[in-house]
Amino acid sequence: MMEKMVFGRYIPGDSFVHRLDPRSKLIFVFIFIAAVFLANSTVSYALLLAFTLMSIFASKVRIGFLIGGLKPVMFLIAFTFLLHIFFTKEGDLLFELGFLKIYEEGLRQGIYISVRFLVLVLMTSLLTLTTSPISITDGLEVLLNPLKKVKFPVHELALMMSISLRFIPTLMDETDKILKAQLARGSDISSGTMKERIQAVVPLLVPLFVSAFKRAEDLAVAMEVRGYRGGEGRTRYRQLKWDWRDTTALLILLAVIVALWFLRG
Amino acid sequence: MERILSLQDVRFTYTPDDADGRHAVDGVSFDMQAGEWIAVVGHNGSGKSTLARLMIGLLFPQEGTVGLFGDTLTEDNLWEKRSQMGMVFQNPDNQFVGATVQDDVAFALENNGIPFEEMTLRVRDALRQVKMDTFLDHEPQHLSGGQKQRVAIAGALALRPRLLILDEATSMLDPQGREEVIRVILELREKTGLSVISITHDLEEALLADRVVVMNGGRKFAEGTPQEVFLKGESLTALGLDLPFAMRLSALLGEQGIGTEPGTMTERKLVEQLWTLRSNR
Numbered sequence: 001m002m003e004k005m006v007f008g009r010y011i012p013g014d015s016f017v018h019r020l021d022p023r024s025k026l027i028f029v030f031i032f033i034a035a036v037f038l039a040n041s042t043v044s045y046a047l048l049l050a051f052t053l054m055s056i057f058a059s060k061v062r063i064g065f066l067i068g069g070l071k072p073v074m075f076l077i078a079f080t081f082l083l084h085i086f087f088t089k090e091g092d093l094l095f096e097l098g099f100l101k102i103y104e105e106g107l108r109q110g111i112y113i114s115v116r117f118l119v120l121v122l123m124t125s126l127l128t129l130t131t132s133p134i135s136i137t138d139g140l141e142v143l144l145n146p147l148k149k150v151k152f153p154v155h156e157l158a159l160m161m162s163i164s165l166r167f168i169p170t171l172m173d174e175t176d177k178i179l180k181a182q183l184a185r186g187s188d189i190s191s192g193t194m195k196e197r198i199q200a201v202v203p204l205l206v207p208l209f210v211s212a213f214k215r216a217e218d219l220a221v222a223m224e225v226r227g228y229r230g231g232e233g234r235t236r237y238r239q240l241k242w243d244w245r246d247t248t249a250l251l252i253l254l255a256v257i258v259a260l261w262f263l264r265g
Numbered sequence: 266m267e268r269i270l271s272l273q274d275v276r277f278t279y280t281p282d283d284a285d286g287r288h289a290v291d292g293v294s295f296d297m298q299a300g301e302w303i304a305v306v307g308h309n310g311s312g313k314s315t316l317a318r319l320m321i322g323l324l325f326p327q328e329g330t331v332g333l334f335g336d337t338l339t340e341d342n343l344w345e346k347r348s349q350m351g352m353v354f355q356n357p358d359n360q361f362v363g364a365t366v367q368d369d370v371a372f373a374l375e376n377n378g379i380p381f382e383e384m385t386l387r388v389r390d391a392l393r394q395v396k397m398d399t400f401l402d403h404e405p406q407h408l409s410g411g412q413k414q415r416v417a418i419a420g421a422l423a424l425r426p427r428l429l430i431l432d433e434a435t436s437m438l439d440p441q442g443r444e445e446v447i448r449v450i451l452e453l454r455e456k457t458g459l460s461v462i463s464i465t466h467d468l469e470e471a472l473l474a475d476r477v478v479v480m481n482g483g484r485k486f487a488e489g490t491p492q493e494v495f496l497k498g499e500s501l502t503a504l505g506l507d508l509p510f511a512m513r514l515s516a517l518l519g520e521q522g523i524g525t526e527p528g529t530m531t532e533r534k535l536v537e538q539l540w541t542l543r544s545n546r
Contacts (some may be wrong), residue, residue, distance in 0.1 A: 024342070031310075130362075134364040134365075136367075153445060162364060163362065165404070166361070166362070166363070167366065169404075169406040170358050170405070171344060173406070200439065214359075215356075215358070215359045216355065217358065218356055218359035219359050219362065221354070222352075222354055222359065222360035224323065224373075225321055225323065225347065225352045225364055226351075226362075226372055226373035226398065226420065226421075227343065227344060227347055227348055227373050227376035227377050227424075228372075228376045229376065233378045234375050234376060234378060235375050235378050235379055235380060235381060235384065235389070236369060236375065236381065237367070237371035237372075237374070237375055237381070237384050237385075238368065239381060249290070263533050
């Protein structure tokens, strides 16, 4: 189950999309999300879908893997599709079976909304699949930099994010260890009533919290010893490089938006 | 010889408001010359870790002074002094800040505003010194404890420090990891003449030092070369400290009537004495 999840997973690679600067990818996805709402005709939705498939192709992520991993979302999309089909009663009647009546407009709206949803989910997944979490953090830090003028703690936020990301596997291991230790002491979290199971989680969470605080304290001391004094006067080891790929990607997006504008019904 | 560290009658308590409070460090003085390796040993609660924290300005003594590289350590010169020192802690996981090996090594450099071009050189250089240069992009969860500690040492070395403090840096490692770390330290000293203070309760590690300081109850109990200190035998075991394995073995052999030289510290010397035992006569 966990292995198949696509959300938030990063798959290292060397494709055109992988090599884009995280900044351009972030800008790209944000503009794309807004642009999706421009589409309102069959041609424009077809264009969106085609463009998304092209992006997936450029990222060399296997489409089967992507669809397989997004199964939970597919259910949601199917559900909204059915809702539209059965409850929109406009246009010509296409099909009738007892009380079931499907109208043309319903079918159209159902398909539009599903495509819109699908395209949004695919594009955002593509961002996280081809960009390591740490690069996303770097990109965000640079993009949010102007907010420093209004005293928004951009550097601190980025550091917090990167440290949390860094400690996720460590804390996962720890949880596993504590779970096994509690199992060895006869605790049982896989049977019993809902209430009993929730209660059995407490002896798991308490030691986990205690150790997380201990780790945080140790880490703070280690950072201080290594000269950490906040963002002032710090240099960056991770350099972001904007090259022709990034400009190309954004220009293509611009072309798609212009096309969308003219294809609006 | 330049004196790089000098503690003078340092006293520190964690409970300064409590008049009867115990001093964690109680009137400790010692000096360290550039290029020396000093091991500070003592059992739990002897004040040895507090001592390490006083040296790098994580704590300030209530009485006495800590001198570093010729100046007294104060709040004002704290960061400048710290940029010339490195410290490696006990838990390999809790001091790994970066997402990958190279990010972690660069952390102290970033903090000190070293320009990017210089950073890449220093990161590679430091990792080469601890033999971790093929692990640049590895994430901490895929490294062993010994490897993580070597990365932590590289993180300290990247700043080109004059003094490296190891605060029980090997105590959470398996024997192999411990071996790796100690070998790296020995090599570094040979090549660069780095000054090292190792806070430890591993006596085999203390044997490698030039000088040993034994702490007990916040006070300095003994100081001298490993030979001098470990000859105190019984009085050290009374403090809850172990003696090196070779010494214990040679004492037991003595009980069996097999006389070896008193003060045999290392396994190799003991073995040498044993196999030449008969031929000498």
